[in-house]
Structure formats: structure tokens, C-alpha cells
Amino acid sequence: MRTELALRLAVIFVAFVWAGFRFERLARPLFAAPAEARLRPFGPRAWGVVVNVFGHARLLRKPYAGLLHAAMFFGFLFLLTAVAQVFGQGVSPLFDLDAVGGSTWIAFGQDVFAVLLLTGVAMAAFQRGVWKPERFMGSNQRDAAIILCLITAVVVGMLMQNAFRVAGGDPSARWRPVSSLIAAAIVSSGVTGTAAAHGATAFAWMHMLAILAFLVYIPGSKHLHMLVGIPNVYLRDLKPAGRLVTPDLEQPTLGLSDIGQLGRKQTLDLYACTECGRCQELCPAFASGKPLSPKLLIMNLRDHLLKTRGVGGHRAGLRGALIGGAVAEETIWSCTTCRACMEACPLFIEHVPKIVDMRRHLAMEAGRVPDGISGAMLSIEQRGHPWAGTRFSRLDWCRDLGVRVLAPGEATDTLLWVGCTAALDARAQKVARALVRLLRAAGADFAILGEDEKCTGDSARRTGNDYLFQMQAAANIETLNARSFRQIVSICPHCVNTLKNEYADFGGAYDVLHHSQLLSGLMENGRLPGPPKSDSAPGAVAFHDPCYLGRYNGEFDAPRAVLGGFGATVAEMERSRGRSFCCGGGGGRAFAVEPPDQRINVIRAQQARATGAPVVATACPFCLLMLDDGCKTAARNDGGGAPQQVRDIAELLDDALRGAGAAAIS
Amino acid sequence: MRVVVCLKQVIDPLTPATALVLDASAKKIRGGAANPPVINGFDEQGIEAALRLRETNEDVEIVCVAVGERFNNDVMKRSLAVGADQLILVQDPSLDTWNAYPIAATLAAVIRQIGGADLVICGRQGSDWDNGLTPFILAEQLGMPLLTLAKRVSITGETRIEIERALADGSMTMDAALPAVVTVTSELGALRMPSVSARLTAARKQPRQIALAELDVAATPSPAPEVVDLTIPVTSRICTFIEAADGPGAGARLAEILLQTGAVRLGGER
Numbered sequence: 001m002r003t004e005l006a007l008r009l010a011v012i013f014v015a016f017v018w019a020g021f022r023f024e025r026l027a028r029p030l031f032a033a034p035a036e037a038r039l040r041p042f043g044p045r046a047w048g049v050v051v052n053v054f055g056h057a058r059l060l061r062k063p064y065a066g067l068l069h070a071a072m073f074f075g076f077l078f079l080l081t082a083v084a085q086v087f088g089q090g091v092s093p094l095f096d097l098d099a100v101g102g103s104t105w106i107a108f109g110q111d112v113f114a115v116l117l118l119t120g121v122a123m124a125a126f127q128r129g130v131w132k133p134e135r136f137m138g139s140n141q142r143d144a145a146i147i148l149c150l151i152t153a154v155v156v157g158m159l160m161q162n163a164f165r166v167a168g169g170d171p172s173a174r175w176r177p178v179s180s181l182i183a184a185a186i187v188s189s190g191v192t193g194t195a196a197a198h199g200a201t202a203f204a205w206m207h208m209l210a211i212l213a214f215l216v217y218i219p220g221s222k223h224l225h226m227l228v229g230i231p232n233v234y235l236r237d238l239k240p241a242g243r244l245v246t247p248d249l250e251q252p253t254l255g256l257s258d259i260g261q262l263g264r265k266q267t268l269d270l271y272a273c274t275e276c277g278r279c280q281e282l283c284p285a286f287a288s289g290k291p292l293s294p295k296l297l298i299m300n301l302r303d304h305l306l307k308t309r310g311v312g313g314h315r316a317g318l319r320g321a322l323i324g325g326a327v328a329e330e331t332i333w334s335c336t337t338c339r340a341c342m343e344a345c346p347l348f349i350e351h352v353p354k355i356v357d358m359r360r361h362l363a364m365e366a367g368r369v370p371d372g373i374s375g376a377m378l379s380i381e382q383r384g385h386p387w388a389g390t391r392f393s394r395l396d397w398c399r400d401l402g403v404r405v406l407a408p409g410e411a412t413d414t415l416l417w418v419g420c421t422a423a424l425d426a427r428a429q430k431v432a433r434a435l436v437r438l439l440r441a442a443g444a445d446f447a448i449l450g451e452d453e454k455c456t457g458d459s460a461r462r463t464g465n466d467y468l469f470q471m472q473a474a475a476n477i478e479t480l481n482a483r484s485f486r487q488i489v490s491i492c493p494h495c496v497n498t499l500k501n502e503y504a505d506f507g508g509a510y511d512v513l514h515h516s517q518l519l520s521g522l523m524e525n526g527r528l529p530g531p532p533k534s535d536s537a538p539g540a541v542a543f544h545d546p547c548y549l550g551r552y553n554g555e556f557d558a559p560r561a562v563l564g565g566f567g568a569t570v571a572e573m574e575r576s577r578g579r580s581f582c583c584g585g586g587g588g589r590a591f592a593v594e595p596p597d598q599r600i601n602v603i604r605a606q607q608a609r610a611t612g613a614p615v616v617a618t619a620c621p622f623c624l625l626m627l628d629d630g631c632k633t634a635a636r637n638d639g640g641g642a643p644q645q646v647r648d649i650a651e652l653l654d655d656a657l658r659g660a661g662a663a664a665i666s
Numbered sequence: 667m668r669v670v671v672c673l674k675q676v677i678d679p680l681t682p683a684t685a686l687v688l689d690a691s692a693k694k695i696r697g698g699a700a701n702p703p704v705i706n707g708f709d710e711q712g713i714e715a716a717l718r719l720r721e722t723n724e725d726v727e728i729v730c731v732a733v734g735e736r737f738n739n740d741v742m743k744r745s746l747a748v749g750a751d752q753l754i755l756v757q758d759p760s761l762d763t764w765n766a767y768p769i770a771a772t773l774a775a776v777i778r779q780i781g782g783a784d785l786v787i788c789g790r791q792g793s794d795w796d797n798g799l800t801p802f803i804l805a806e807q808l809g810m811p812l813l814t815l816a817k818r819v820s821i822t823g824e825t826r827i828e829i830e831r832a833l834a835d836g837s838m839t840m841d842a843a844l845p846a847v848v849t850v851t852s853e854l855g856a857l858r859m860p861s862v863s864a865r866l867t868a869a870r871k872q873p874r875q876i877a878l879a880e881l882d883v884a885a886t887p888s889p890a891p892e893v894v895d896l897t898i899p900v901t902s903r904i905c906t907f908i909e910a911a912d913g914p915g916a917g918a919r920l921a922e923i924l925l926q927t928g929a930v931r932l933g934g935e936r
Contacts, residue, residue: 249862367859374859382678382704382741393685393700451700467862 004201008090008208015212022219026271029305033264038235045234048348052233058346062278068123072151075117076226081106082158086208103172110162111178114155121148121155135277138296140222144275147223150214157207161200168196225274229347232272235265236348241339242497242552244356246505247466255360255464259305259322262354269349270302279341279351282575284582285334288598292334294341294351300326301354323358323366332358333370336600337462337587338547343578359464373463376591381468384454384475385420386591394451397422397429401436405450411484413445414518417499419492420455421621427628428621431491434654435515441657442527446489452479456498458548463588470506473498477508487511489518491650493548493620494586500553514549515650516559516619523565531566531656538568538656540613542644544604544627545580546620559619562649566656571611581607583630585622601630602637608644609634616646624648667725667824669716670783672773672804673732673745674706676794686898693893694762695794703738705745708789710857711850715787715819717749717858723821727751729780733772735762739873747860747868754780758878764795764893767886770803775881777808785827786847790815805847807884813840817853 039045051057056073060066081097088095096102128136128144136144163182166173173180191199218224225232247254256262262270279294280286286293304326323329332355341351362368369377379388395405397418406412416439422432439446457472480488488510490496500512513521522528531538541563549555556577560570575581584590584600594600605627608616616631618624628646635643677686677697687696697703713730720726730745733756746753756772763769777783786808791798805812816829817837827846831838832853860868906923910916924930 249866252863254862363859364862367861369859378859379680382702383680384700388680390680391682391684393682396682396684467865 019216033267035264068120071116071120075113078113107172107175135281139275153210161203164199222275228271240501242501254364256357257361272347273298278344282340284600288600290334336582338582339551363464372591372593380455387424390424404447406447408482412447415485415488417490419495431648434651442522458494458498459588473506493546497548520558520561540571541568541615541617542571542608542611542613544618571613583623583626585626601626602633605630605634667784668727669785671712672788673709676706679793693896711854712787714857747865753873755873765890766799770800771884774807775883790849801849811842812847814849815851
């Protein structure tokens with residue numbers, strides 16, 4: 001008895017020291033990282049933990065995986081009582097939890113949750129071993145298998161320990177239905193009394209050793225999320241989704257080129273990743289065959305961090321190894337910043353800010369930006385718009401419409417922020433023209449900035465050129481602040497996002513609406529007349545949610561309300577609303593050179609085609625151009641046939657109000 | 667070693683035609699207030715060639731020289747941001763001219779005034795008038811050999827220059843003793859992006875201004891060529907939808923319209 005106790009203490013000591021070293025290796029870079037101010041406000045942060053950790057809100061979007069996780073999560077929580085018992089008794093035989101129900105309701109709960117936990121393990125094993133969803137591609141399957149085995153060992157150890165105790169006459173028998181069942185089998189095989197007591201001791205050892213093995217194993221495993229998951233959810237970003245952190249351009253290094261520059265929460269993200277692949281599954285870059293998986297990005301950053309900083313702790317000689325080593329430049333440029341990954345991540349890992357941060361290094365320090373993107377950025381710098389080579393100047397689209405141009409000092413109710421694409425691209429100009437007709441029909445007082453409007457800098461910021469973005473922001477804010485208006489309305493969700501969420505950092509606070517919001521409001525309060533009675537119903541329209549309208553700014557209903565308002569039926573694509581699949585044009589990718597076999601817009605067009613609707617509606621000029629192009633290719637790939645028409649919601653509404661005949665001469 | 671890169675500030679070649687303003691009396695074209703000028707693209711490639719030389723040779727000093735009527739300093743300072751050591755501007759109303767002679771003579775005078783150059787790099791031509799004469803006159807005035815249309819420039823043995831010339835059906839390697847004048851062409855590659863720290867440093871630097879009167883500029887031979895007339899071509903589009911029952915009908919109707927409008931003529935007619 002004495003030697004066994006000493007052995008037990010020695011094993012526990014060794015395991016704790018071993019685990020301590022392994023945890024310390026993780027903690028060192030974490031605490032060396034600069035902390036972001038993310039501890040407050042407590043209320044909303046804690047509520048997010050309740051909803052997303054205890055409520056499994058995001059996990060349950062996949063019912064099977066969500067349920068198996070819930071079974072294991074709540075099972076684990078309850079079996080912490082068994083952990084307390086086995087270690088308490090391991091250190092002192094006098095320890096028990098009887099005062100709080102250790103041999104009554106806790107005993108009962110342990111039996112029930114053990115079964116629940118084992119069910120979860122079985123479901124997980126089935127998912128990993130038989131079902132094998134594609135999202136696990138690239139995840140560490142061996143790690144997952146080891147974890148499932150260790151959990152099984154812990155639970156089986158506990159159940160058997162209790163069963164042998166019951167067989168030896170433990171009074172908690174009537175509270176332990178499952179253990180009693182196993183005990184009956186043990187007794188019927190002739191094991192009772194001292195033999196049963198020995199059995200209980202043996203399984204107590206198994207129980208304890210499995211827990212200790214788990215403890216030692218966790219620091220090198222994806223299962224680390226059980227410790228850092230809660231803090232990671234608590235420390236999640238509460239800023240508006242569309243607001244990136246503004247860097248100080250005077251600091252000596254710009255952007256992320258060394259893993260040691262990652263902030264503390266950004267580092268914690270790397271430890272939190274469970275390799276579940278929900279991000280990878282929704283990533284349009286991954287789907288199109290580009291060398292980016294948000295999951296692998298996080299895993300590679302984590303491995304790089306531990307390789308370079310966990311072991312030696314010296315940064316010398318390791319600089320620059322991040323980009324081009326752990327993460328390829330091509331990977332960094334593949335992202336459309338569509339945010340599908342971040343929206344899906346159950347643990348609120350922030351993929352996009354890390355990618356943009358690495359782009360900042362490439363754009364502002366290394367000067368290595370892919371051709372198409374660098375040309376567009378140079379054009380923004382030289383001409384105030386990215387569409388180098390356009391044959392239009394900013395007022396050409398509305399020369400015959402006589403739209404009022406707001407001069408400095410003048411006032412209007414609604415400032416129409418046209419955006420570069422709607423002003424300078426022949427196809428997108430039709431959207432601006434349609435919107436002007438609608439605003440006039442509604443009797444709105446509106447004006448535009450004309451030649452004084454410059455690119456908001458969204459593409460510049462998202463391709464890492466924050467210098468250019470900040471120049472654009474300063475120039476536009478000066479222009480805007482010299483005029484008075486009640487609200488800004490834009491056709492472009494990227495402009496809306498930047499004006500609404502990002503200019504605040506530079507002294508520009510405005511009421512900003514997307515045209516879908518304005519139009520749905522005008523329809524609701526009757527300022528836009530109902531569509532004229534016509535014989536042909538508008539029919540089915542597939543609606544593509546622009547990322548910067550939906551995921552970034554939470555507006556899914558207004559464009560659908562506009563479509564529904566004139567009688568169209570919205571044919572929902574499989575990937576819609578929060579799970580919408582990017583057109584491929586975000587994050588500066590509208591200007592990038594896309595390899596023909598990796599076109600995201602074609603994939604999206606095929607998804608739209610699958611609805612069978614003759615018209616694809618969208619509410620963003622980038623989406624409009626990308627899908628217009630994609631639908632033609634999709635139709636050709638589909639063996640010919642007419643491509644779907646791609647229209648902005650404003651064009652469709654304008655058509656409906658003017659009657660179909662007027663549509664041809666827009 | 668001093669490398670002088672000659673720069674010209676031009677109307678942005680991508681300015682849409684609707685934004686161009688024709689000053690008929692002065693026979694000049696302006697880009698309009700909303701369309702700032704740019705550094706001539708071929709000259710930017712000249713800067714890139716000089717920067718590449720500095721990567722492979724020690725002690726390369728890059729001096730950019732521009733002469734013209736009036737400069738937009740923010741635009742011209744891009745040369746400093748990417749790494750030029752000095753930017754020299756000569757601004758004078760008389761330098762707003764179509765005539766390459768006074769321009770080349772002024773450039774030559776600047777180069778002499780700063781103590782000469784080991785290598786002078788020019789873009790193959792200006793994107794505004796496309797005359798392409800300045801480098802020739804400049805080489806003449808400086809008494810240096812001229813090597814044109816380089817897509818690669820390298821210095822061999824510190825005293826000679828070697829270029830690879832871009833030709834339509836291949837390339838040609840040429841070599842000359844320094845000092846020399848080289849023109850570069852677009853095959854050389856675009857000017858690199860400056861880092862933000864370099865931009866911020868460049869923003870604080872000021873170009874060196876030299877007054878035309880301070881320079882010893884050679885006299886321009888006369889008579890000089892003269893611009894007689896200048897117009898902006900008017901382009902318009904007329905879109906007609908052809909209504910026809912079927913493909914052959916539409917084709918026949920298209921042929922009729924093309925004949926009627928004179929867009930095509932039947933064989934033999936002139």
C-alpha cells in the first residue's frame with residue numbers, strides 16, 4: 001500500500017513536470033507576444049463564450065459533428081469529478097466527494113456521461129475513419145486517432161474501476177446503473193472480494209495513467225483547444241467585421257514577416273485550431289485549386305512558431321523564414337478576404353487579418369505584389385481609380401442624365417457615392433444609371449461628387465498597401481467633410497464597408513447605406529411606386545450575396561426584399577447568406593490574373609446555374625463583372641446554351657418599374 | 667560611377683479622351699485638373715535599369731534629371747522613393763516645347779554642370795509625342811556613343827557598357843566604352859514598387875532646382891519644326907441591332923447595312 005502510494009505520487013509528479021515543460025514551451029512565445037487590448041467589455045465577451053462554447057452555436061451548424069462534440073464536451077466536463085476522485089484518492093485514501101454527492105448523484109452522472117462520451121467518441125471515430133469528410137484533408141489524422149484512444153482509455157478506466165468497486169460491494173452501486181451492469185458480469189465470472197479490490201486498483205491506475213498521458217499529450221495536439229478554446233472565444237474581435245487594424249506607417253517594420261510579430265490573441269489562434277476544416281470547406285480559393293487552405297495556413301503558422309520560437313527562443317537567423325518558407329507568397333495572394341473561413345470557425349480564429357498582415361509586409365516593405373494587382377494599385381495612386389485604361393472619365397456615365405455634382409460648401413440629403421467601377425466600367429455604369437432613375441422616381445434629393453470622388457482604398461488596404469489606403473482615406477475625408485449631407489449611399493459594398501467602418505479611424509464618421517438598403521426602405525414606405533401590371537411575371541432570380549454586404553455588414557435581407565418587392569421569386573443557391581461563395585473579386589483579386597483552371601467566378605456561376613433561374617442578381621459591381629464573365633464560361637462548359645443574365649438588383653427593379661420594354665435602352 | 671537618368675513628365679497616357687483639353691491657340695493638349703501627369707513610362711524603365719545596375723555594381727550614384735515647363739513634385743519624387751540619390755528639375759516656360767533640340771541641349775547642360783556622367787539612360791521615347799529624338803541629340807551634344815532599345819543593361823569591367831537590344835525577331839548584344847548614352851525599351855520591365863519607409867523618406871527630400879539661366883545651354887539650330895495643327899480625334903459608337911428571322915437573313919441584312927454606310931465596297935470599286 002505504501003509503495004503503491006509512493007509510486008503513484010512519483011508518477012503524478014513526473015507527469016506534471018513533463019507536461020509543465022511541454023506547456024511552458026507553448027506559453028513562452030504566447031507571453032512574449034504583444035497583448036492586444038481585448039479583455040473588455042466583459043459582458044458581451046462572456047456571453048459569446050456561453051453561446052459559442054456552452055451553446056455550441058457554430059458547432060451545431062453541422063448537426064452530426066456538433067452533437068458528437070456536445071456529447072464529448074459535456075461528458076468531459078462532468079467527468080472532471082472522476083478526475084478529482086482518482087487524483088484525490090491517489091494522493092490520500094481518505095479523499096472522497098461524498099459530501100457533495102460523490103457516491104450518489106455524481107456517481108449516477110458519471111455513468112450517464114461516460115456512455116454519452118463513448119457515444120461521442122464512436123461517432124467521431126466513424127466520422128474520421130469511415131465517413132471521412134473532405135474538410136479533414138490535410139489535418140493530422142494520427143493525432144485525432146490518438147486523442148480518441150486516450151479518451152476511450154480514460155472513460156473505460158473509470159467505468160471498469162467503478163464496476164470492480166461495485167463488484168467488491170461498494171455502496172454507490174444503486175447510483176451506478178452502467179457500472180453495476182458490468183459488475184454483474186464481473187461477479188458472474190467469479191471475481192469478488194479481494195480480487196475485485198485488486199481489479200479496482202488496476203483500473204484506477206489505468207484511469208489515472210490515461211489522464212496523465214492525456215495531460216502530457218495535449219500540448220502538442222490539436223486537443224489543446226480544450227484549454228485555449230474558451231479564452232480564444234472570449235478574446236474574439238468585437239470590432240465591426242469590416243474594420244482592419246490601422247498600422248502606424250512610421251514604425252520600423254510594416255506587416256507580418258516574422259512570426260514573433262504576431263499579437264498574443266493572434267498567437268493564441270494558432271493554438272486554438274482544432275484542424276476541423278470548416279474553414280477549408282468553405283474557402284473559395286481552396287475550392288478553385290489555389291494553394292490556400294485557411295486551415296493549413298493556421299497549422300503551418302503554428303508549426304513554424306513552435307519550430308522557430310518554442311525550442312531555442314532565439315529569433316536570430318530565423319527572420320524572413322515565415323513568408324516564402326512556412327507560407328508561400330502565392331498562398332498569401334490567393335485569398336479573396338471573403339471571410340467565409342472566419343464566419344465558419346467555431347473558435348473565432350482570425351485568418352484574414354493574418355493574411356492581410358503578411359500582404360502588408362509584401363506590399364509596403366518587400367515591394368512584391370502580383371502584376372495585375374500592382375498595376376491597379378499604381379493606378380489608384382496616379383489616377384485615383386484602379387481601372388487603368390478605362391475610356392471613361394468619372395462623369396461620362398451620367399452626362400445625359402444631368403446628375404447634380406455637389407461642390408464644396410453645398411448640401412444635399414443623399415450623397416450618391418458612385419464608386420470607381422460603376423463610374424468607369426461600361427457594364428457597371430448601367431447600374432448607376434438605373435439607380436439614378438430610381439432615386440428620381442422616389443423624388444430623392446441626391447448628388448454625386450463627380451471628379452472629386454476617389455477610390456476609397458478598399459482594394460489597396462486588402463492587398464496590404466495601407467499607405468495608399470490611408471492617402472485615399474485622407475483625400476476622400478477632406479472632400480466629404482467640405483460638403484454637407486445626411487447620408488451616403490453607394491452601389492459598391494466595398495465602398496460602403498470602407499466609408500462606414502474604416503474611415504472612422506481617420507476622422508470620417510458617416511451614415512452609410514448600401515443601395516439595397518435605401519431601395520428596400522423606399523419601397524417599404526411607398527416612395528417608389530409599385531410595378532405596373534404586366535402579363536409576364538418577373539420569374540425566378542438567383543441572388544448572389546456579396547461578401548462585403550452580407551458577411552461583413554450583416555445585410556442579407558434588404559436585397560431580397562427589393563427582389564421580392566417587385567414580384568421576383570428568389571431562388572436560393574446552396575451557398576447563400578452567411579455561407580455565400582465569393583465571386584472571386586474581393587481582396588483585390590478582381591484585378592489579379594486568374595489562371596483559367598482556377599476561376600472562382602466560374603465555380604460560382606455554375607452554382608447559380610444549378611438553380612435553373614434565368615437571371616442571377618447581385619448587388620456589387622465586382623460581383624457583377626466577375627459573374628457576368630463566369631456565367632458565360634459556365635454556359636460554354638455546360639455544352640452551350642444561353643448564359644444566365646447577370647443583373648444588379650437596381651437594374652431589375654428599374655426594369656420592373658419602367659416595364660420590360662424600356663429595359664433594352666438602359 | 668554616376669548614372670544620370672533623364673525623365674520627362676507627360677500627360678498620363680491612360681487619360682480618357684473625354685478628359686483631354688485642347689488649347690487650340692497654343693496648340694497644346696492638357697490633361698485636365700482631375701488627371702495628374704505621370705513620369706514617362708519608358709523613362710521609369712530607365713530608372714529601373716539604373717537601380718538594377720546599382721544592385722550589381724558598387725558605388726553607383728543615380729541622378730535623375732528632368733526639364734520642362736512646370737513639374738508636379740509629388741509625381742517626380744517617385745524617382746527618389748524608388749532609390750534615386752538626387753532629383754534635378756529645370757523648370758522654365760520655354761521648355762514646354764515640341765522641339766527636342768532645346769530639351770536635349772538643356773539636359774546636356776545640366777549633365778555638364780553637375781560634373782558629367784559615366785552613363786546616361788533615357789527612355790526610348792516620350793509617350794506624349796513619340797518623337798524619340800531627345801536621346802539622339804543628347805548623345806550628340808555630350809559627344810557620347812548612343813546605344814538604343816536596351817532590354818538589359820550591364821557594366822563590364824567598370825569601363826564598358828553592354829546592352830541587349832530588343833529586336834522584333836530576336837535580340838542583339840552591343841558594347842561600347844563608357845561614358846555612353848543608352849535608351850531603354852519596355853521589355854526591360856516595369857519600375858519596382860517603393861517601400862513605404864523609402865516613400866516617407868523621399869517625401870521629406872526636396873528636388874534640386876536649377877534655373878535655366880544658370881545653365882550653359884547650346885544654341886538651337888533653326889529653323890525648328892513647327893506644329894501646324896492639333897486636334898483630338900473624335901470617336902463615336904453607333905450600336906444597331908439587326909432584326910432578322912434567322913442567321914442567313916441577319917447576315918444579308920448586315921451586308922446591306924455595311925454596303926449602304928460605305929464600310930465595305932464591292933471588288934474593283936475605289
